[in-house]
Amino acid sequence: MPANLPPQYFEVEKQYREAKEPREKLAYLGQLLSIIPKHKGTEKLQAELKTKISKLKTTIEKQKKSKGSGGTWYQVEKQGAGQVVLVGLPNCGKSSLLNVLSNAHSEVGSYPYTTQLPKVGMMDFENMKIQIVDTPALYEEAPAWLYGLYRNGDLLLIMLDIGKDLMRDFEGIRKALNSKNVFVTKHEFGDVKKMFIVLNKADAESDESARRVFTRRYQDEFSIISVSTIDSQGIDTLQKEIFDKLDIIRLYTKKKGNPIVKDDPVVLPKGTTLIDAAEHIHKDFKKNLKYARLWNEKGYAGQRVEKNHILCDEDVVEFHV
Template identity: 25%
Template sequence: MATIEDEIKLIEDEIRNTKYNKATSGHIGKLKAKIARLKDDAVSRAMASSGSGEGYSVKKSGDGTVVLVGFPSVGKSTLLNKLTNTESESAAYAFTTLTVVPGSMEHKGANIQILDIPGLIAGAAMGKGRGKEVIGVVRGADLILLLGDVYNEKHINVLIKELYDAGIRLNKEKPDITISKRGYGGLRFNTVGNSSLDLDDIRPLLADNKIVNADILIRGEVTQDDFIDAMFGNRVYIPAFFAINKVDLVDKETLDQIDKDVTKRFGRPPIMLSAVSGYNIETLKDEIFNQLGFIRIYMKPVGGKPDLEEPLIIREPATVEAVCMKLHRDFVEKFRYAKVWGPSVKHDAQRVGLAHGLIDGDILTVVTRP
């Protein structure tokens, strides 16, 4: 009996063997949607079958959550220990980590939660290995650190494929697509800006998903794959970056080649580090801070001096309203105005409203009604 993987492969072969043009775009789209549905169903079944296993329900904490994703034995547990002083068991054999181990990293005033999860393997999204238990944890991350080592860096693309199959889109903005179902009236299709998709491209996809009456609005350039994702509605869009561990175990020529290979394949260089020796750990901490989009806002009480020792950490895009909400919602409800000193204003002590955008290093005073 054919497995889901076999069925998916047959459809993928048909897509590869079908020449793409305007006449075949609808058919190819239906095939892509069928693959997406098969993968989605398989992942859903795997997630449901895993239950709520011990160690896999982790409450998010701190200013942001980073998940370490890699194959078994690439050094995730050792790296967690180095970043957070958490005692996650590490050893030179696969699957040392059997549960999700959380740690807390303090850096530049930010409290960042780091999660060490069991290593992923090929087929993890479909439930192989411990993939079914950890996919849900990864989907809830604010940032993903894809960790390889000098012996398996060529396999990072396998990790990316597993995350993609689980509905996780890396380093991609969520496409601006709205599908509003209606009870009658057929399909009404509108675009804002340049879009290569038209109604003929998406009508077969909608029909295949039993959507015959709907208002569709697309803003900006989107692909057929983006539209399929929007139909399913359960994709998550998470920033990610790469690091290569154990660089102290090979020579410089090998490291240069790894750096060149990873940069060529993924469009950005990896951070080369050694979790054991601590090499480049501070660089990694800085990159985590930057990738999370943190900025530091220094609060100044009315008539007082600013607290320059303990900044308020907030993620971009940051507004006065976002700061008020982080402090307490009463600051929004009783808000009168704010004063800002720093790079986001034309002059010091400038009065601003809730919508004002803040920049790293700003000093802020919030004035409220009694």
């Protein structure tokens, strides 16, 4: 059976061949595997890719052990309800934003390239903790691991300095991301990263009409939020947008006879069904689930729900196993 590979496969394969860093190669291999149509004709190719992936992982492990070889690769392990990665050119205010959103103290400087390594903080949002990752500035020869951070993030905040040429900076960032296979709009070459645009330094003097032109040009495609890390305008809206864009829901479980307590949610992807939630909470729940009762603001007051019922944010479930 012919493989019938889509054109983007060859595009990504080319980038894979050109990539030098094992971890970058690994990212491309993962992408190739997700692009391949899954049928009999591609089974051999899928197996080959999986072998390559496993060999590369071994190489990376070895590199980690033998200090110094292969360059340094920085990555940030995910924590909390989602990982938000700040993306931007030098001096746009990434570190300042991390500091405003979280308890982190990332160095802020009036000169470019202040931040050299990723820095992490946890943002409290309602009863959740969301991870925010401050990154070094994006520039032409940025290291491959910086794109690794972007690729790994659940949500990218593309930050622009309101006093700069917004369109030029945004398109420059988009081009740089595309060149490393990180796409923020629907594209034939792979998955689309969730993102929104943050216009920072709203407190400072700026060209109002240029800002309006930018907003008009992009607002149908992307959410655009103006903020200031100095006077905190827009920060509440930004936090809410982070939660919305992460596409997550909070689920509370209660035990029979106990009152509803909404303090420690289980965070799940939007669209999760009752049975998937049961499995997430405990493997045995899925197997043994007899029925479940649901409470929420939308009219459920303890009614039984089907296993394929799609859960909503702030649902309260009582599992009966």
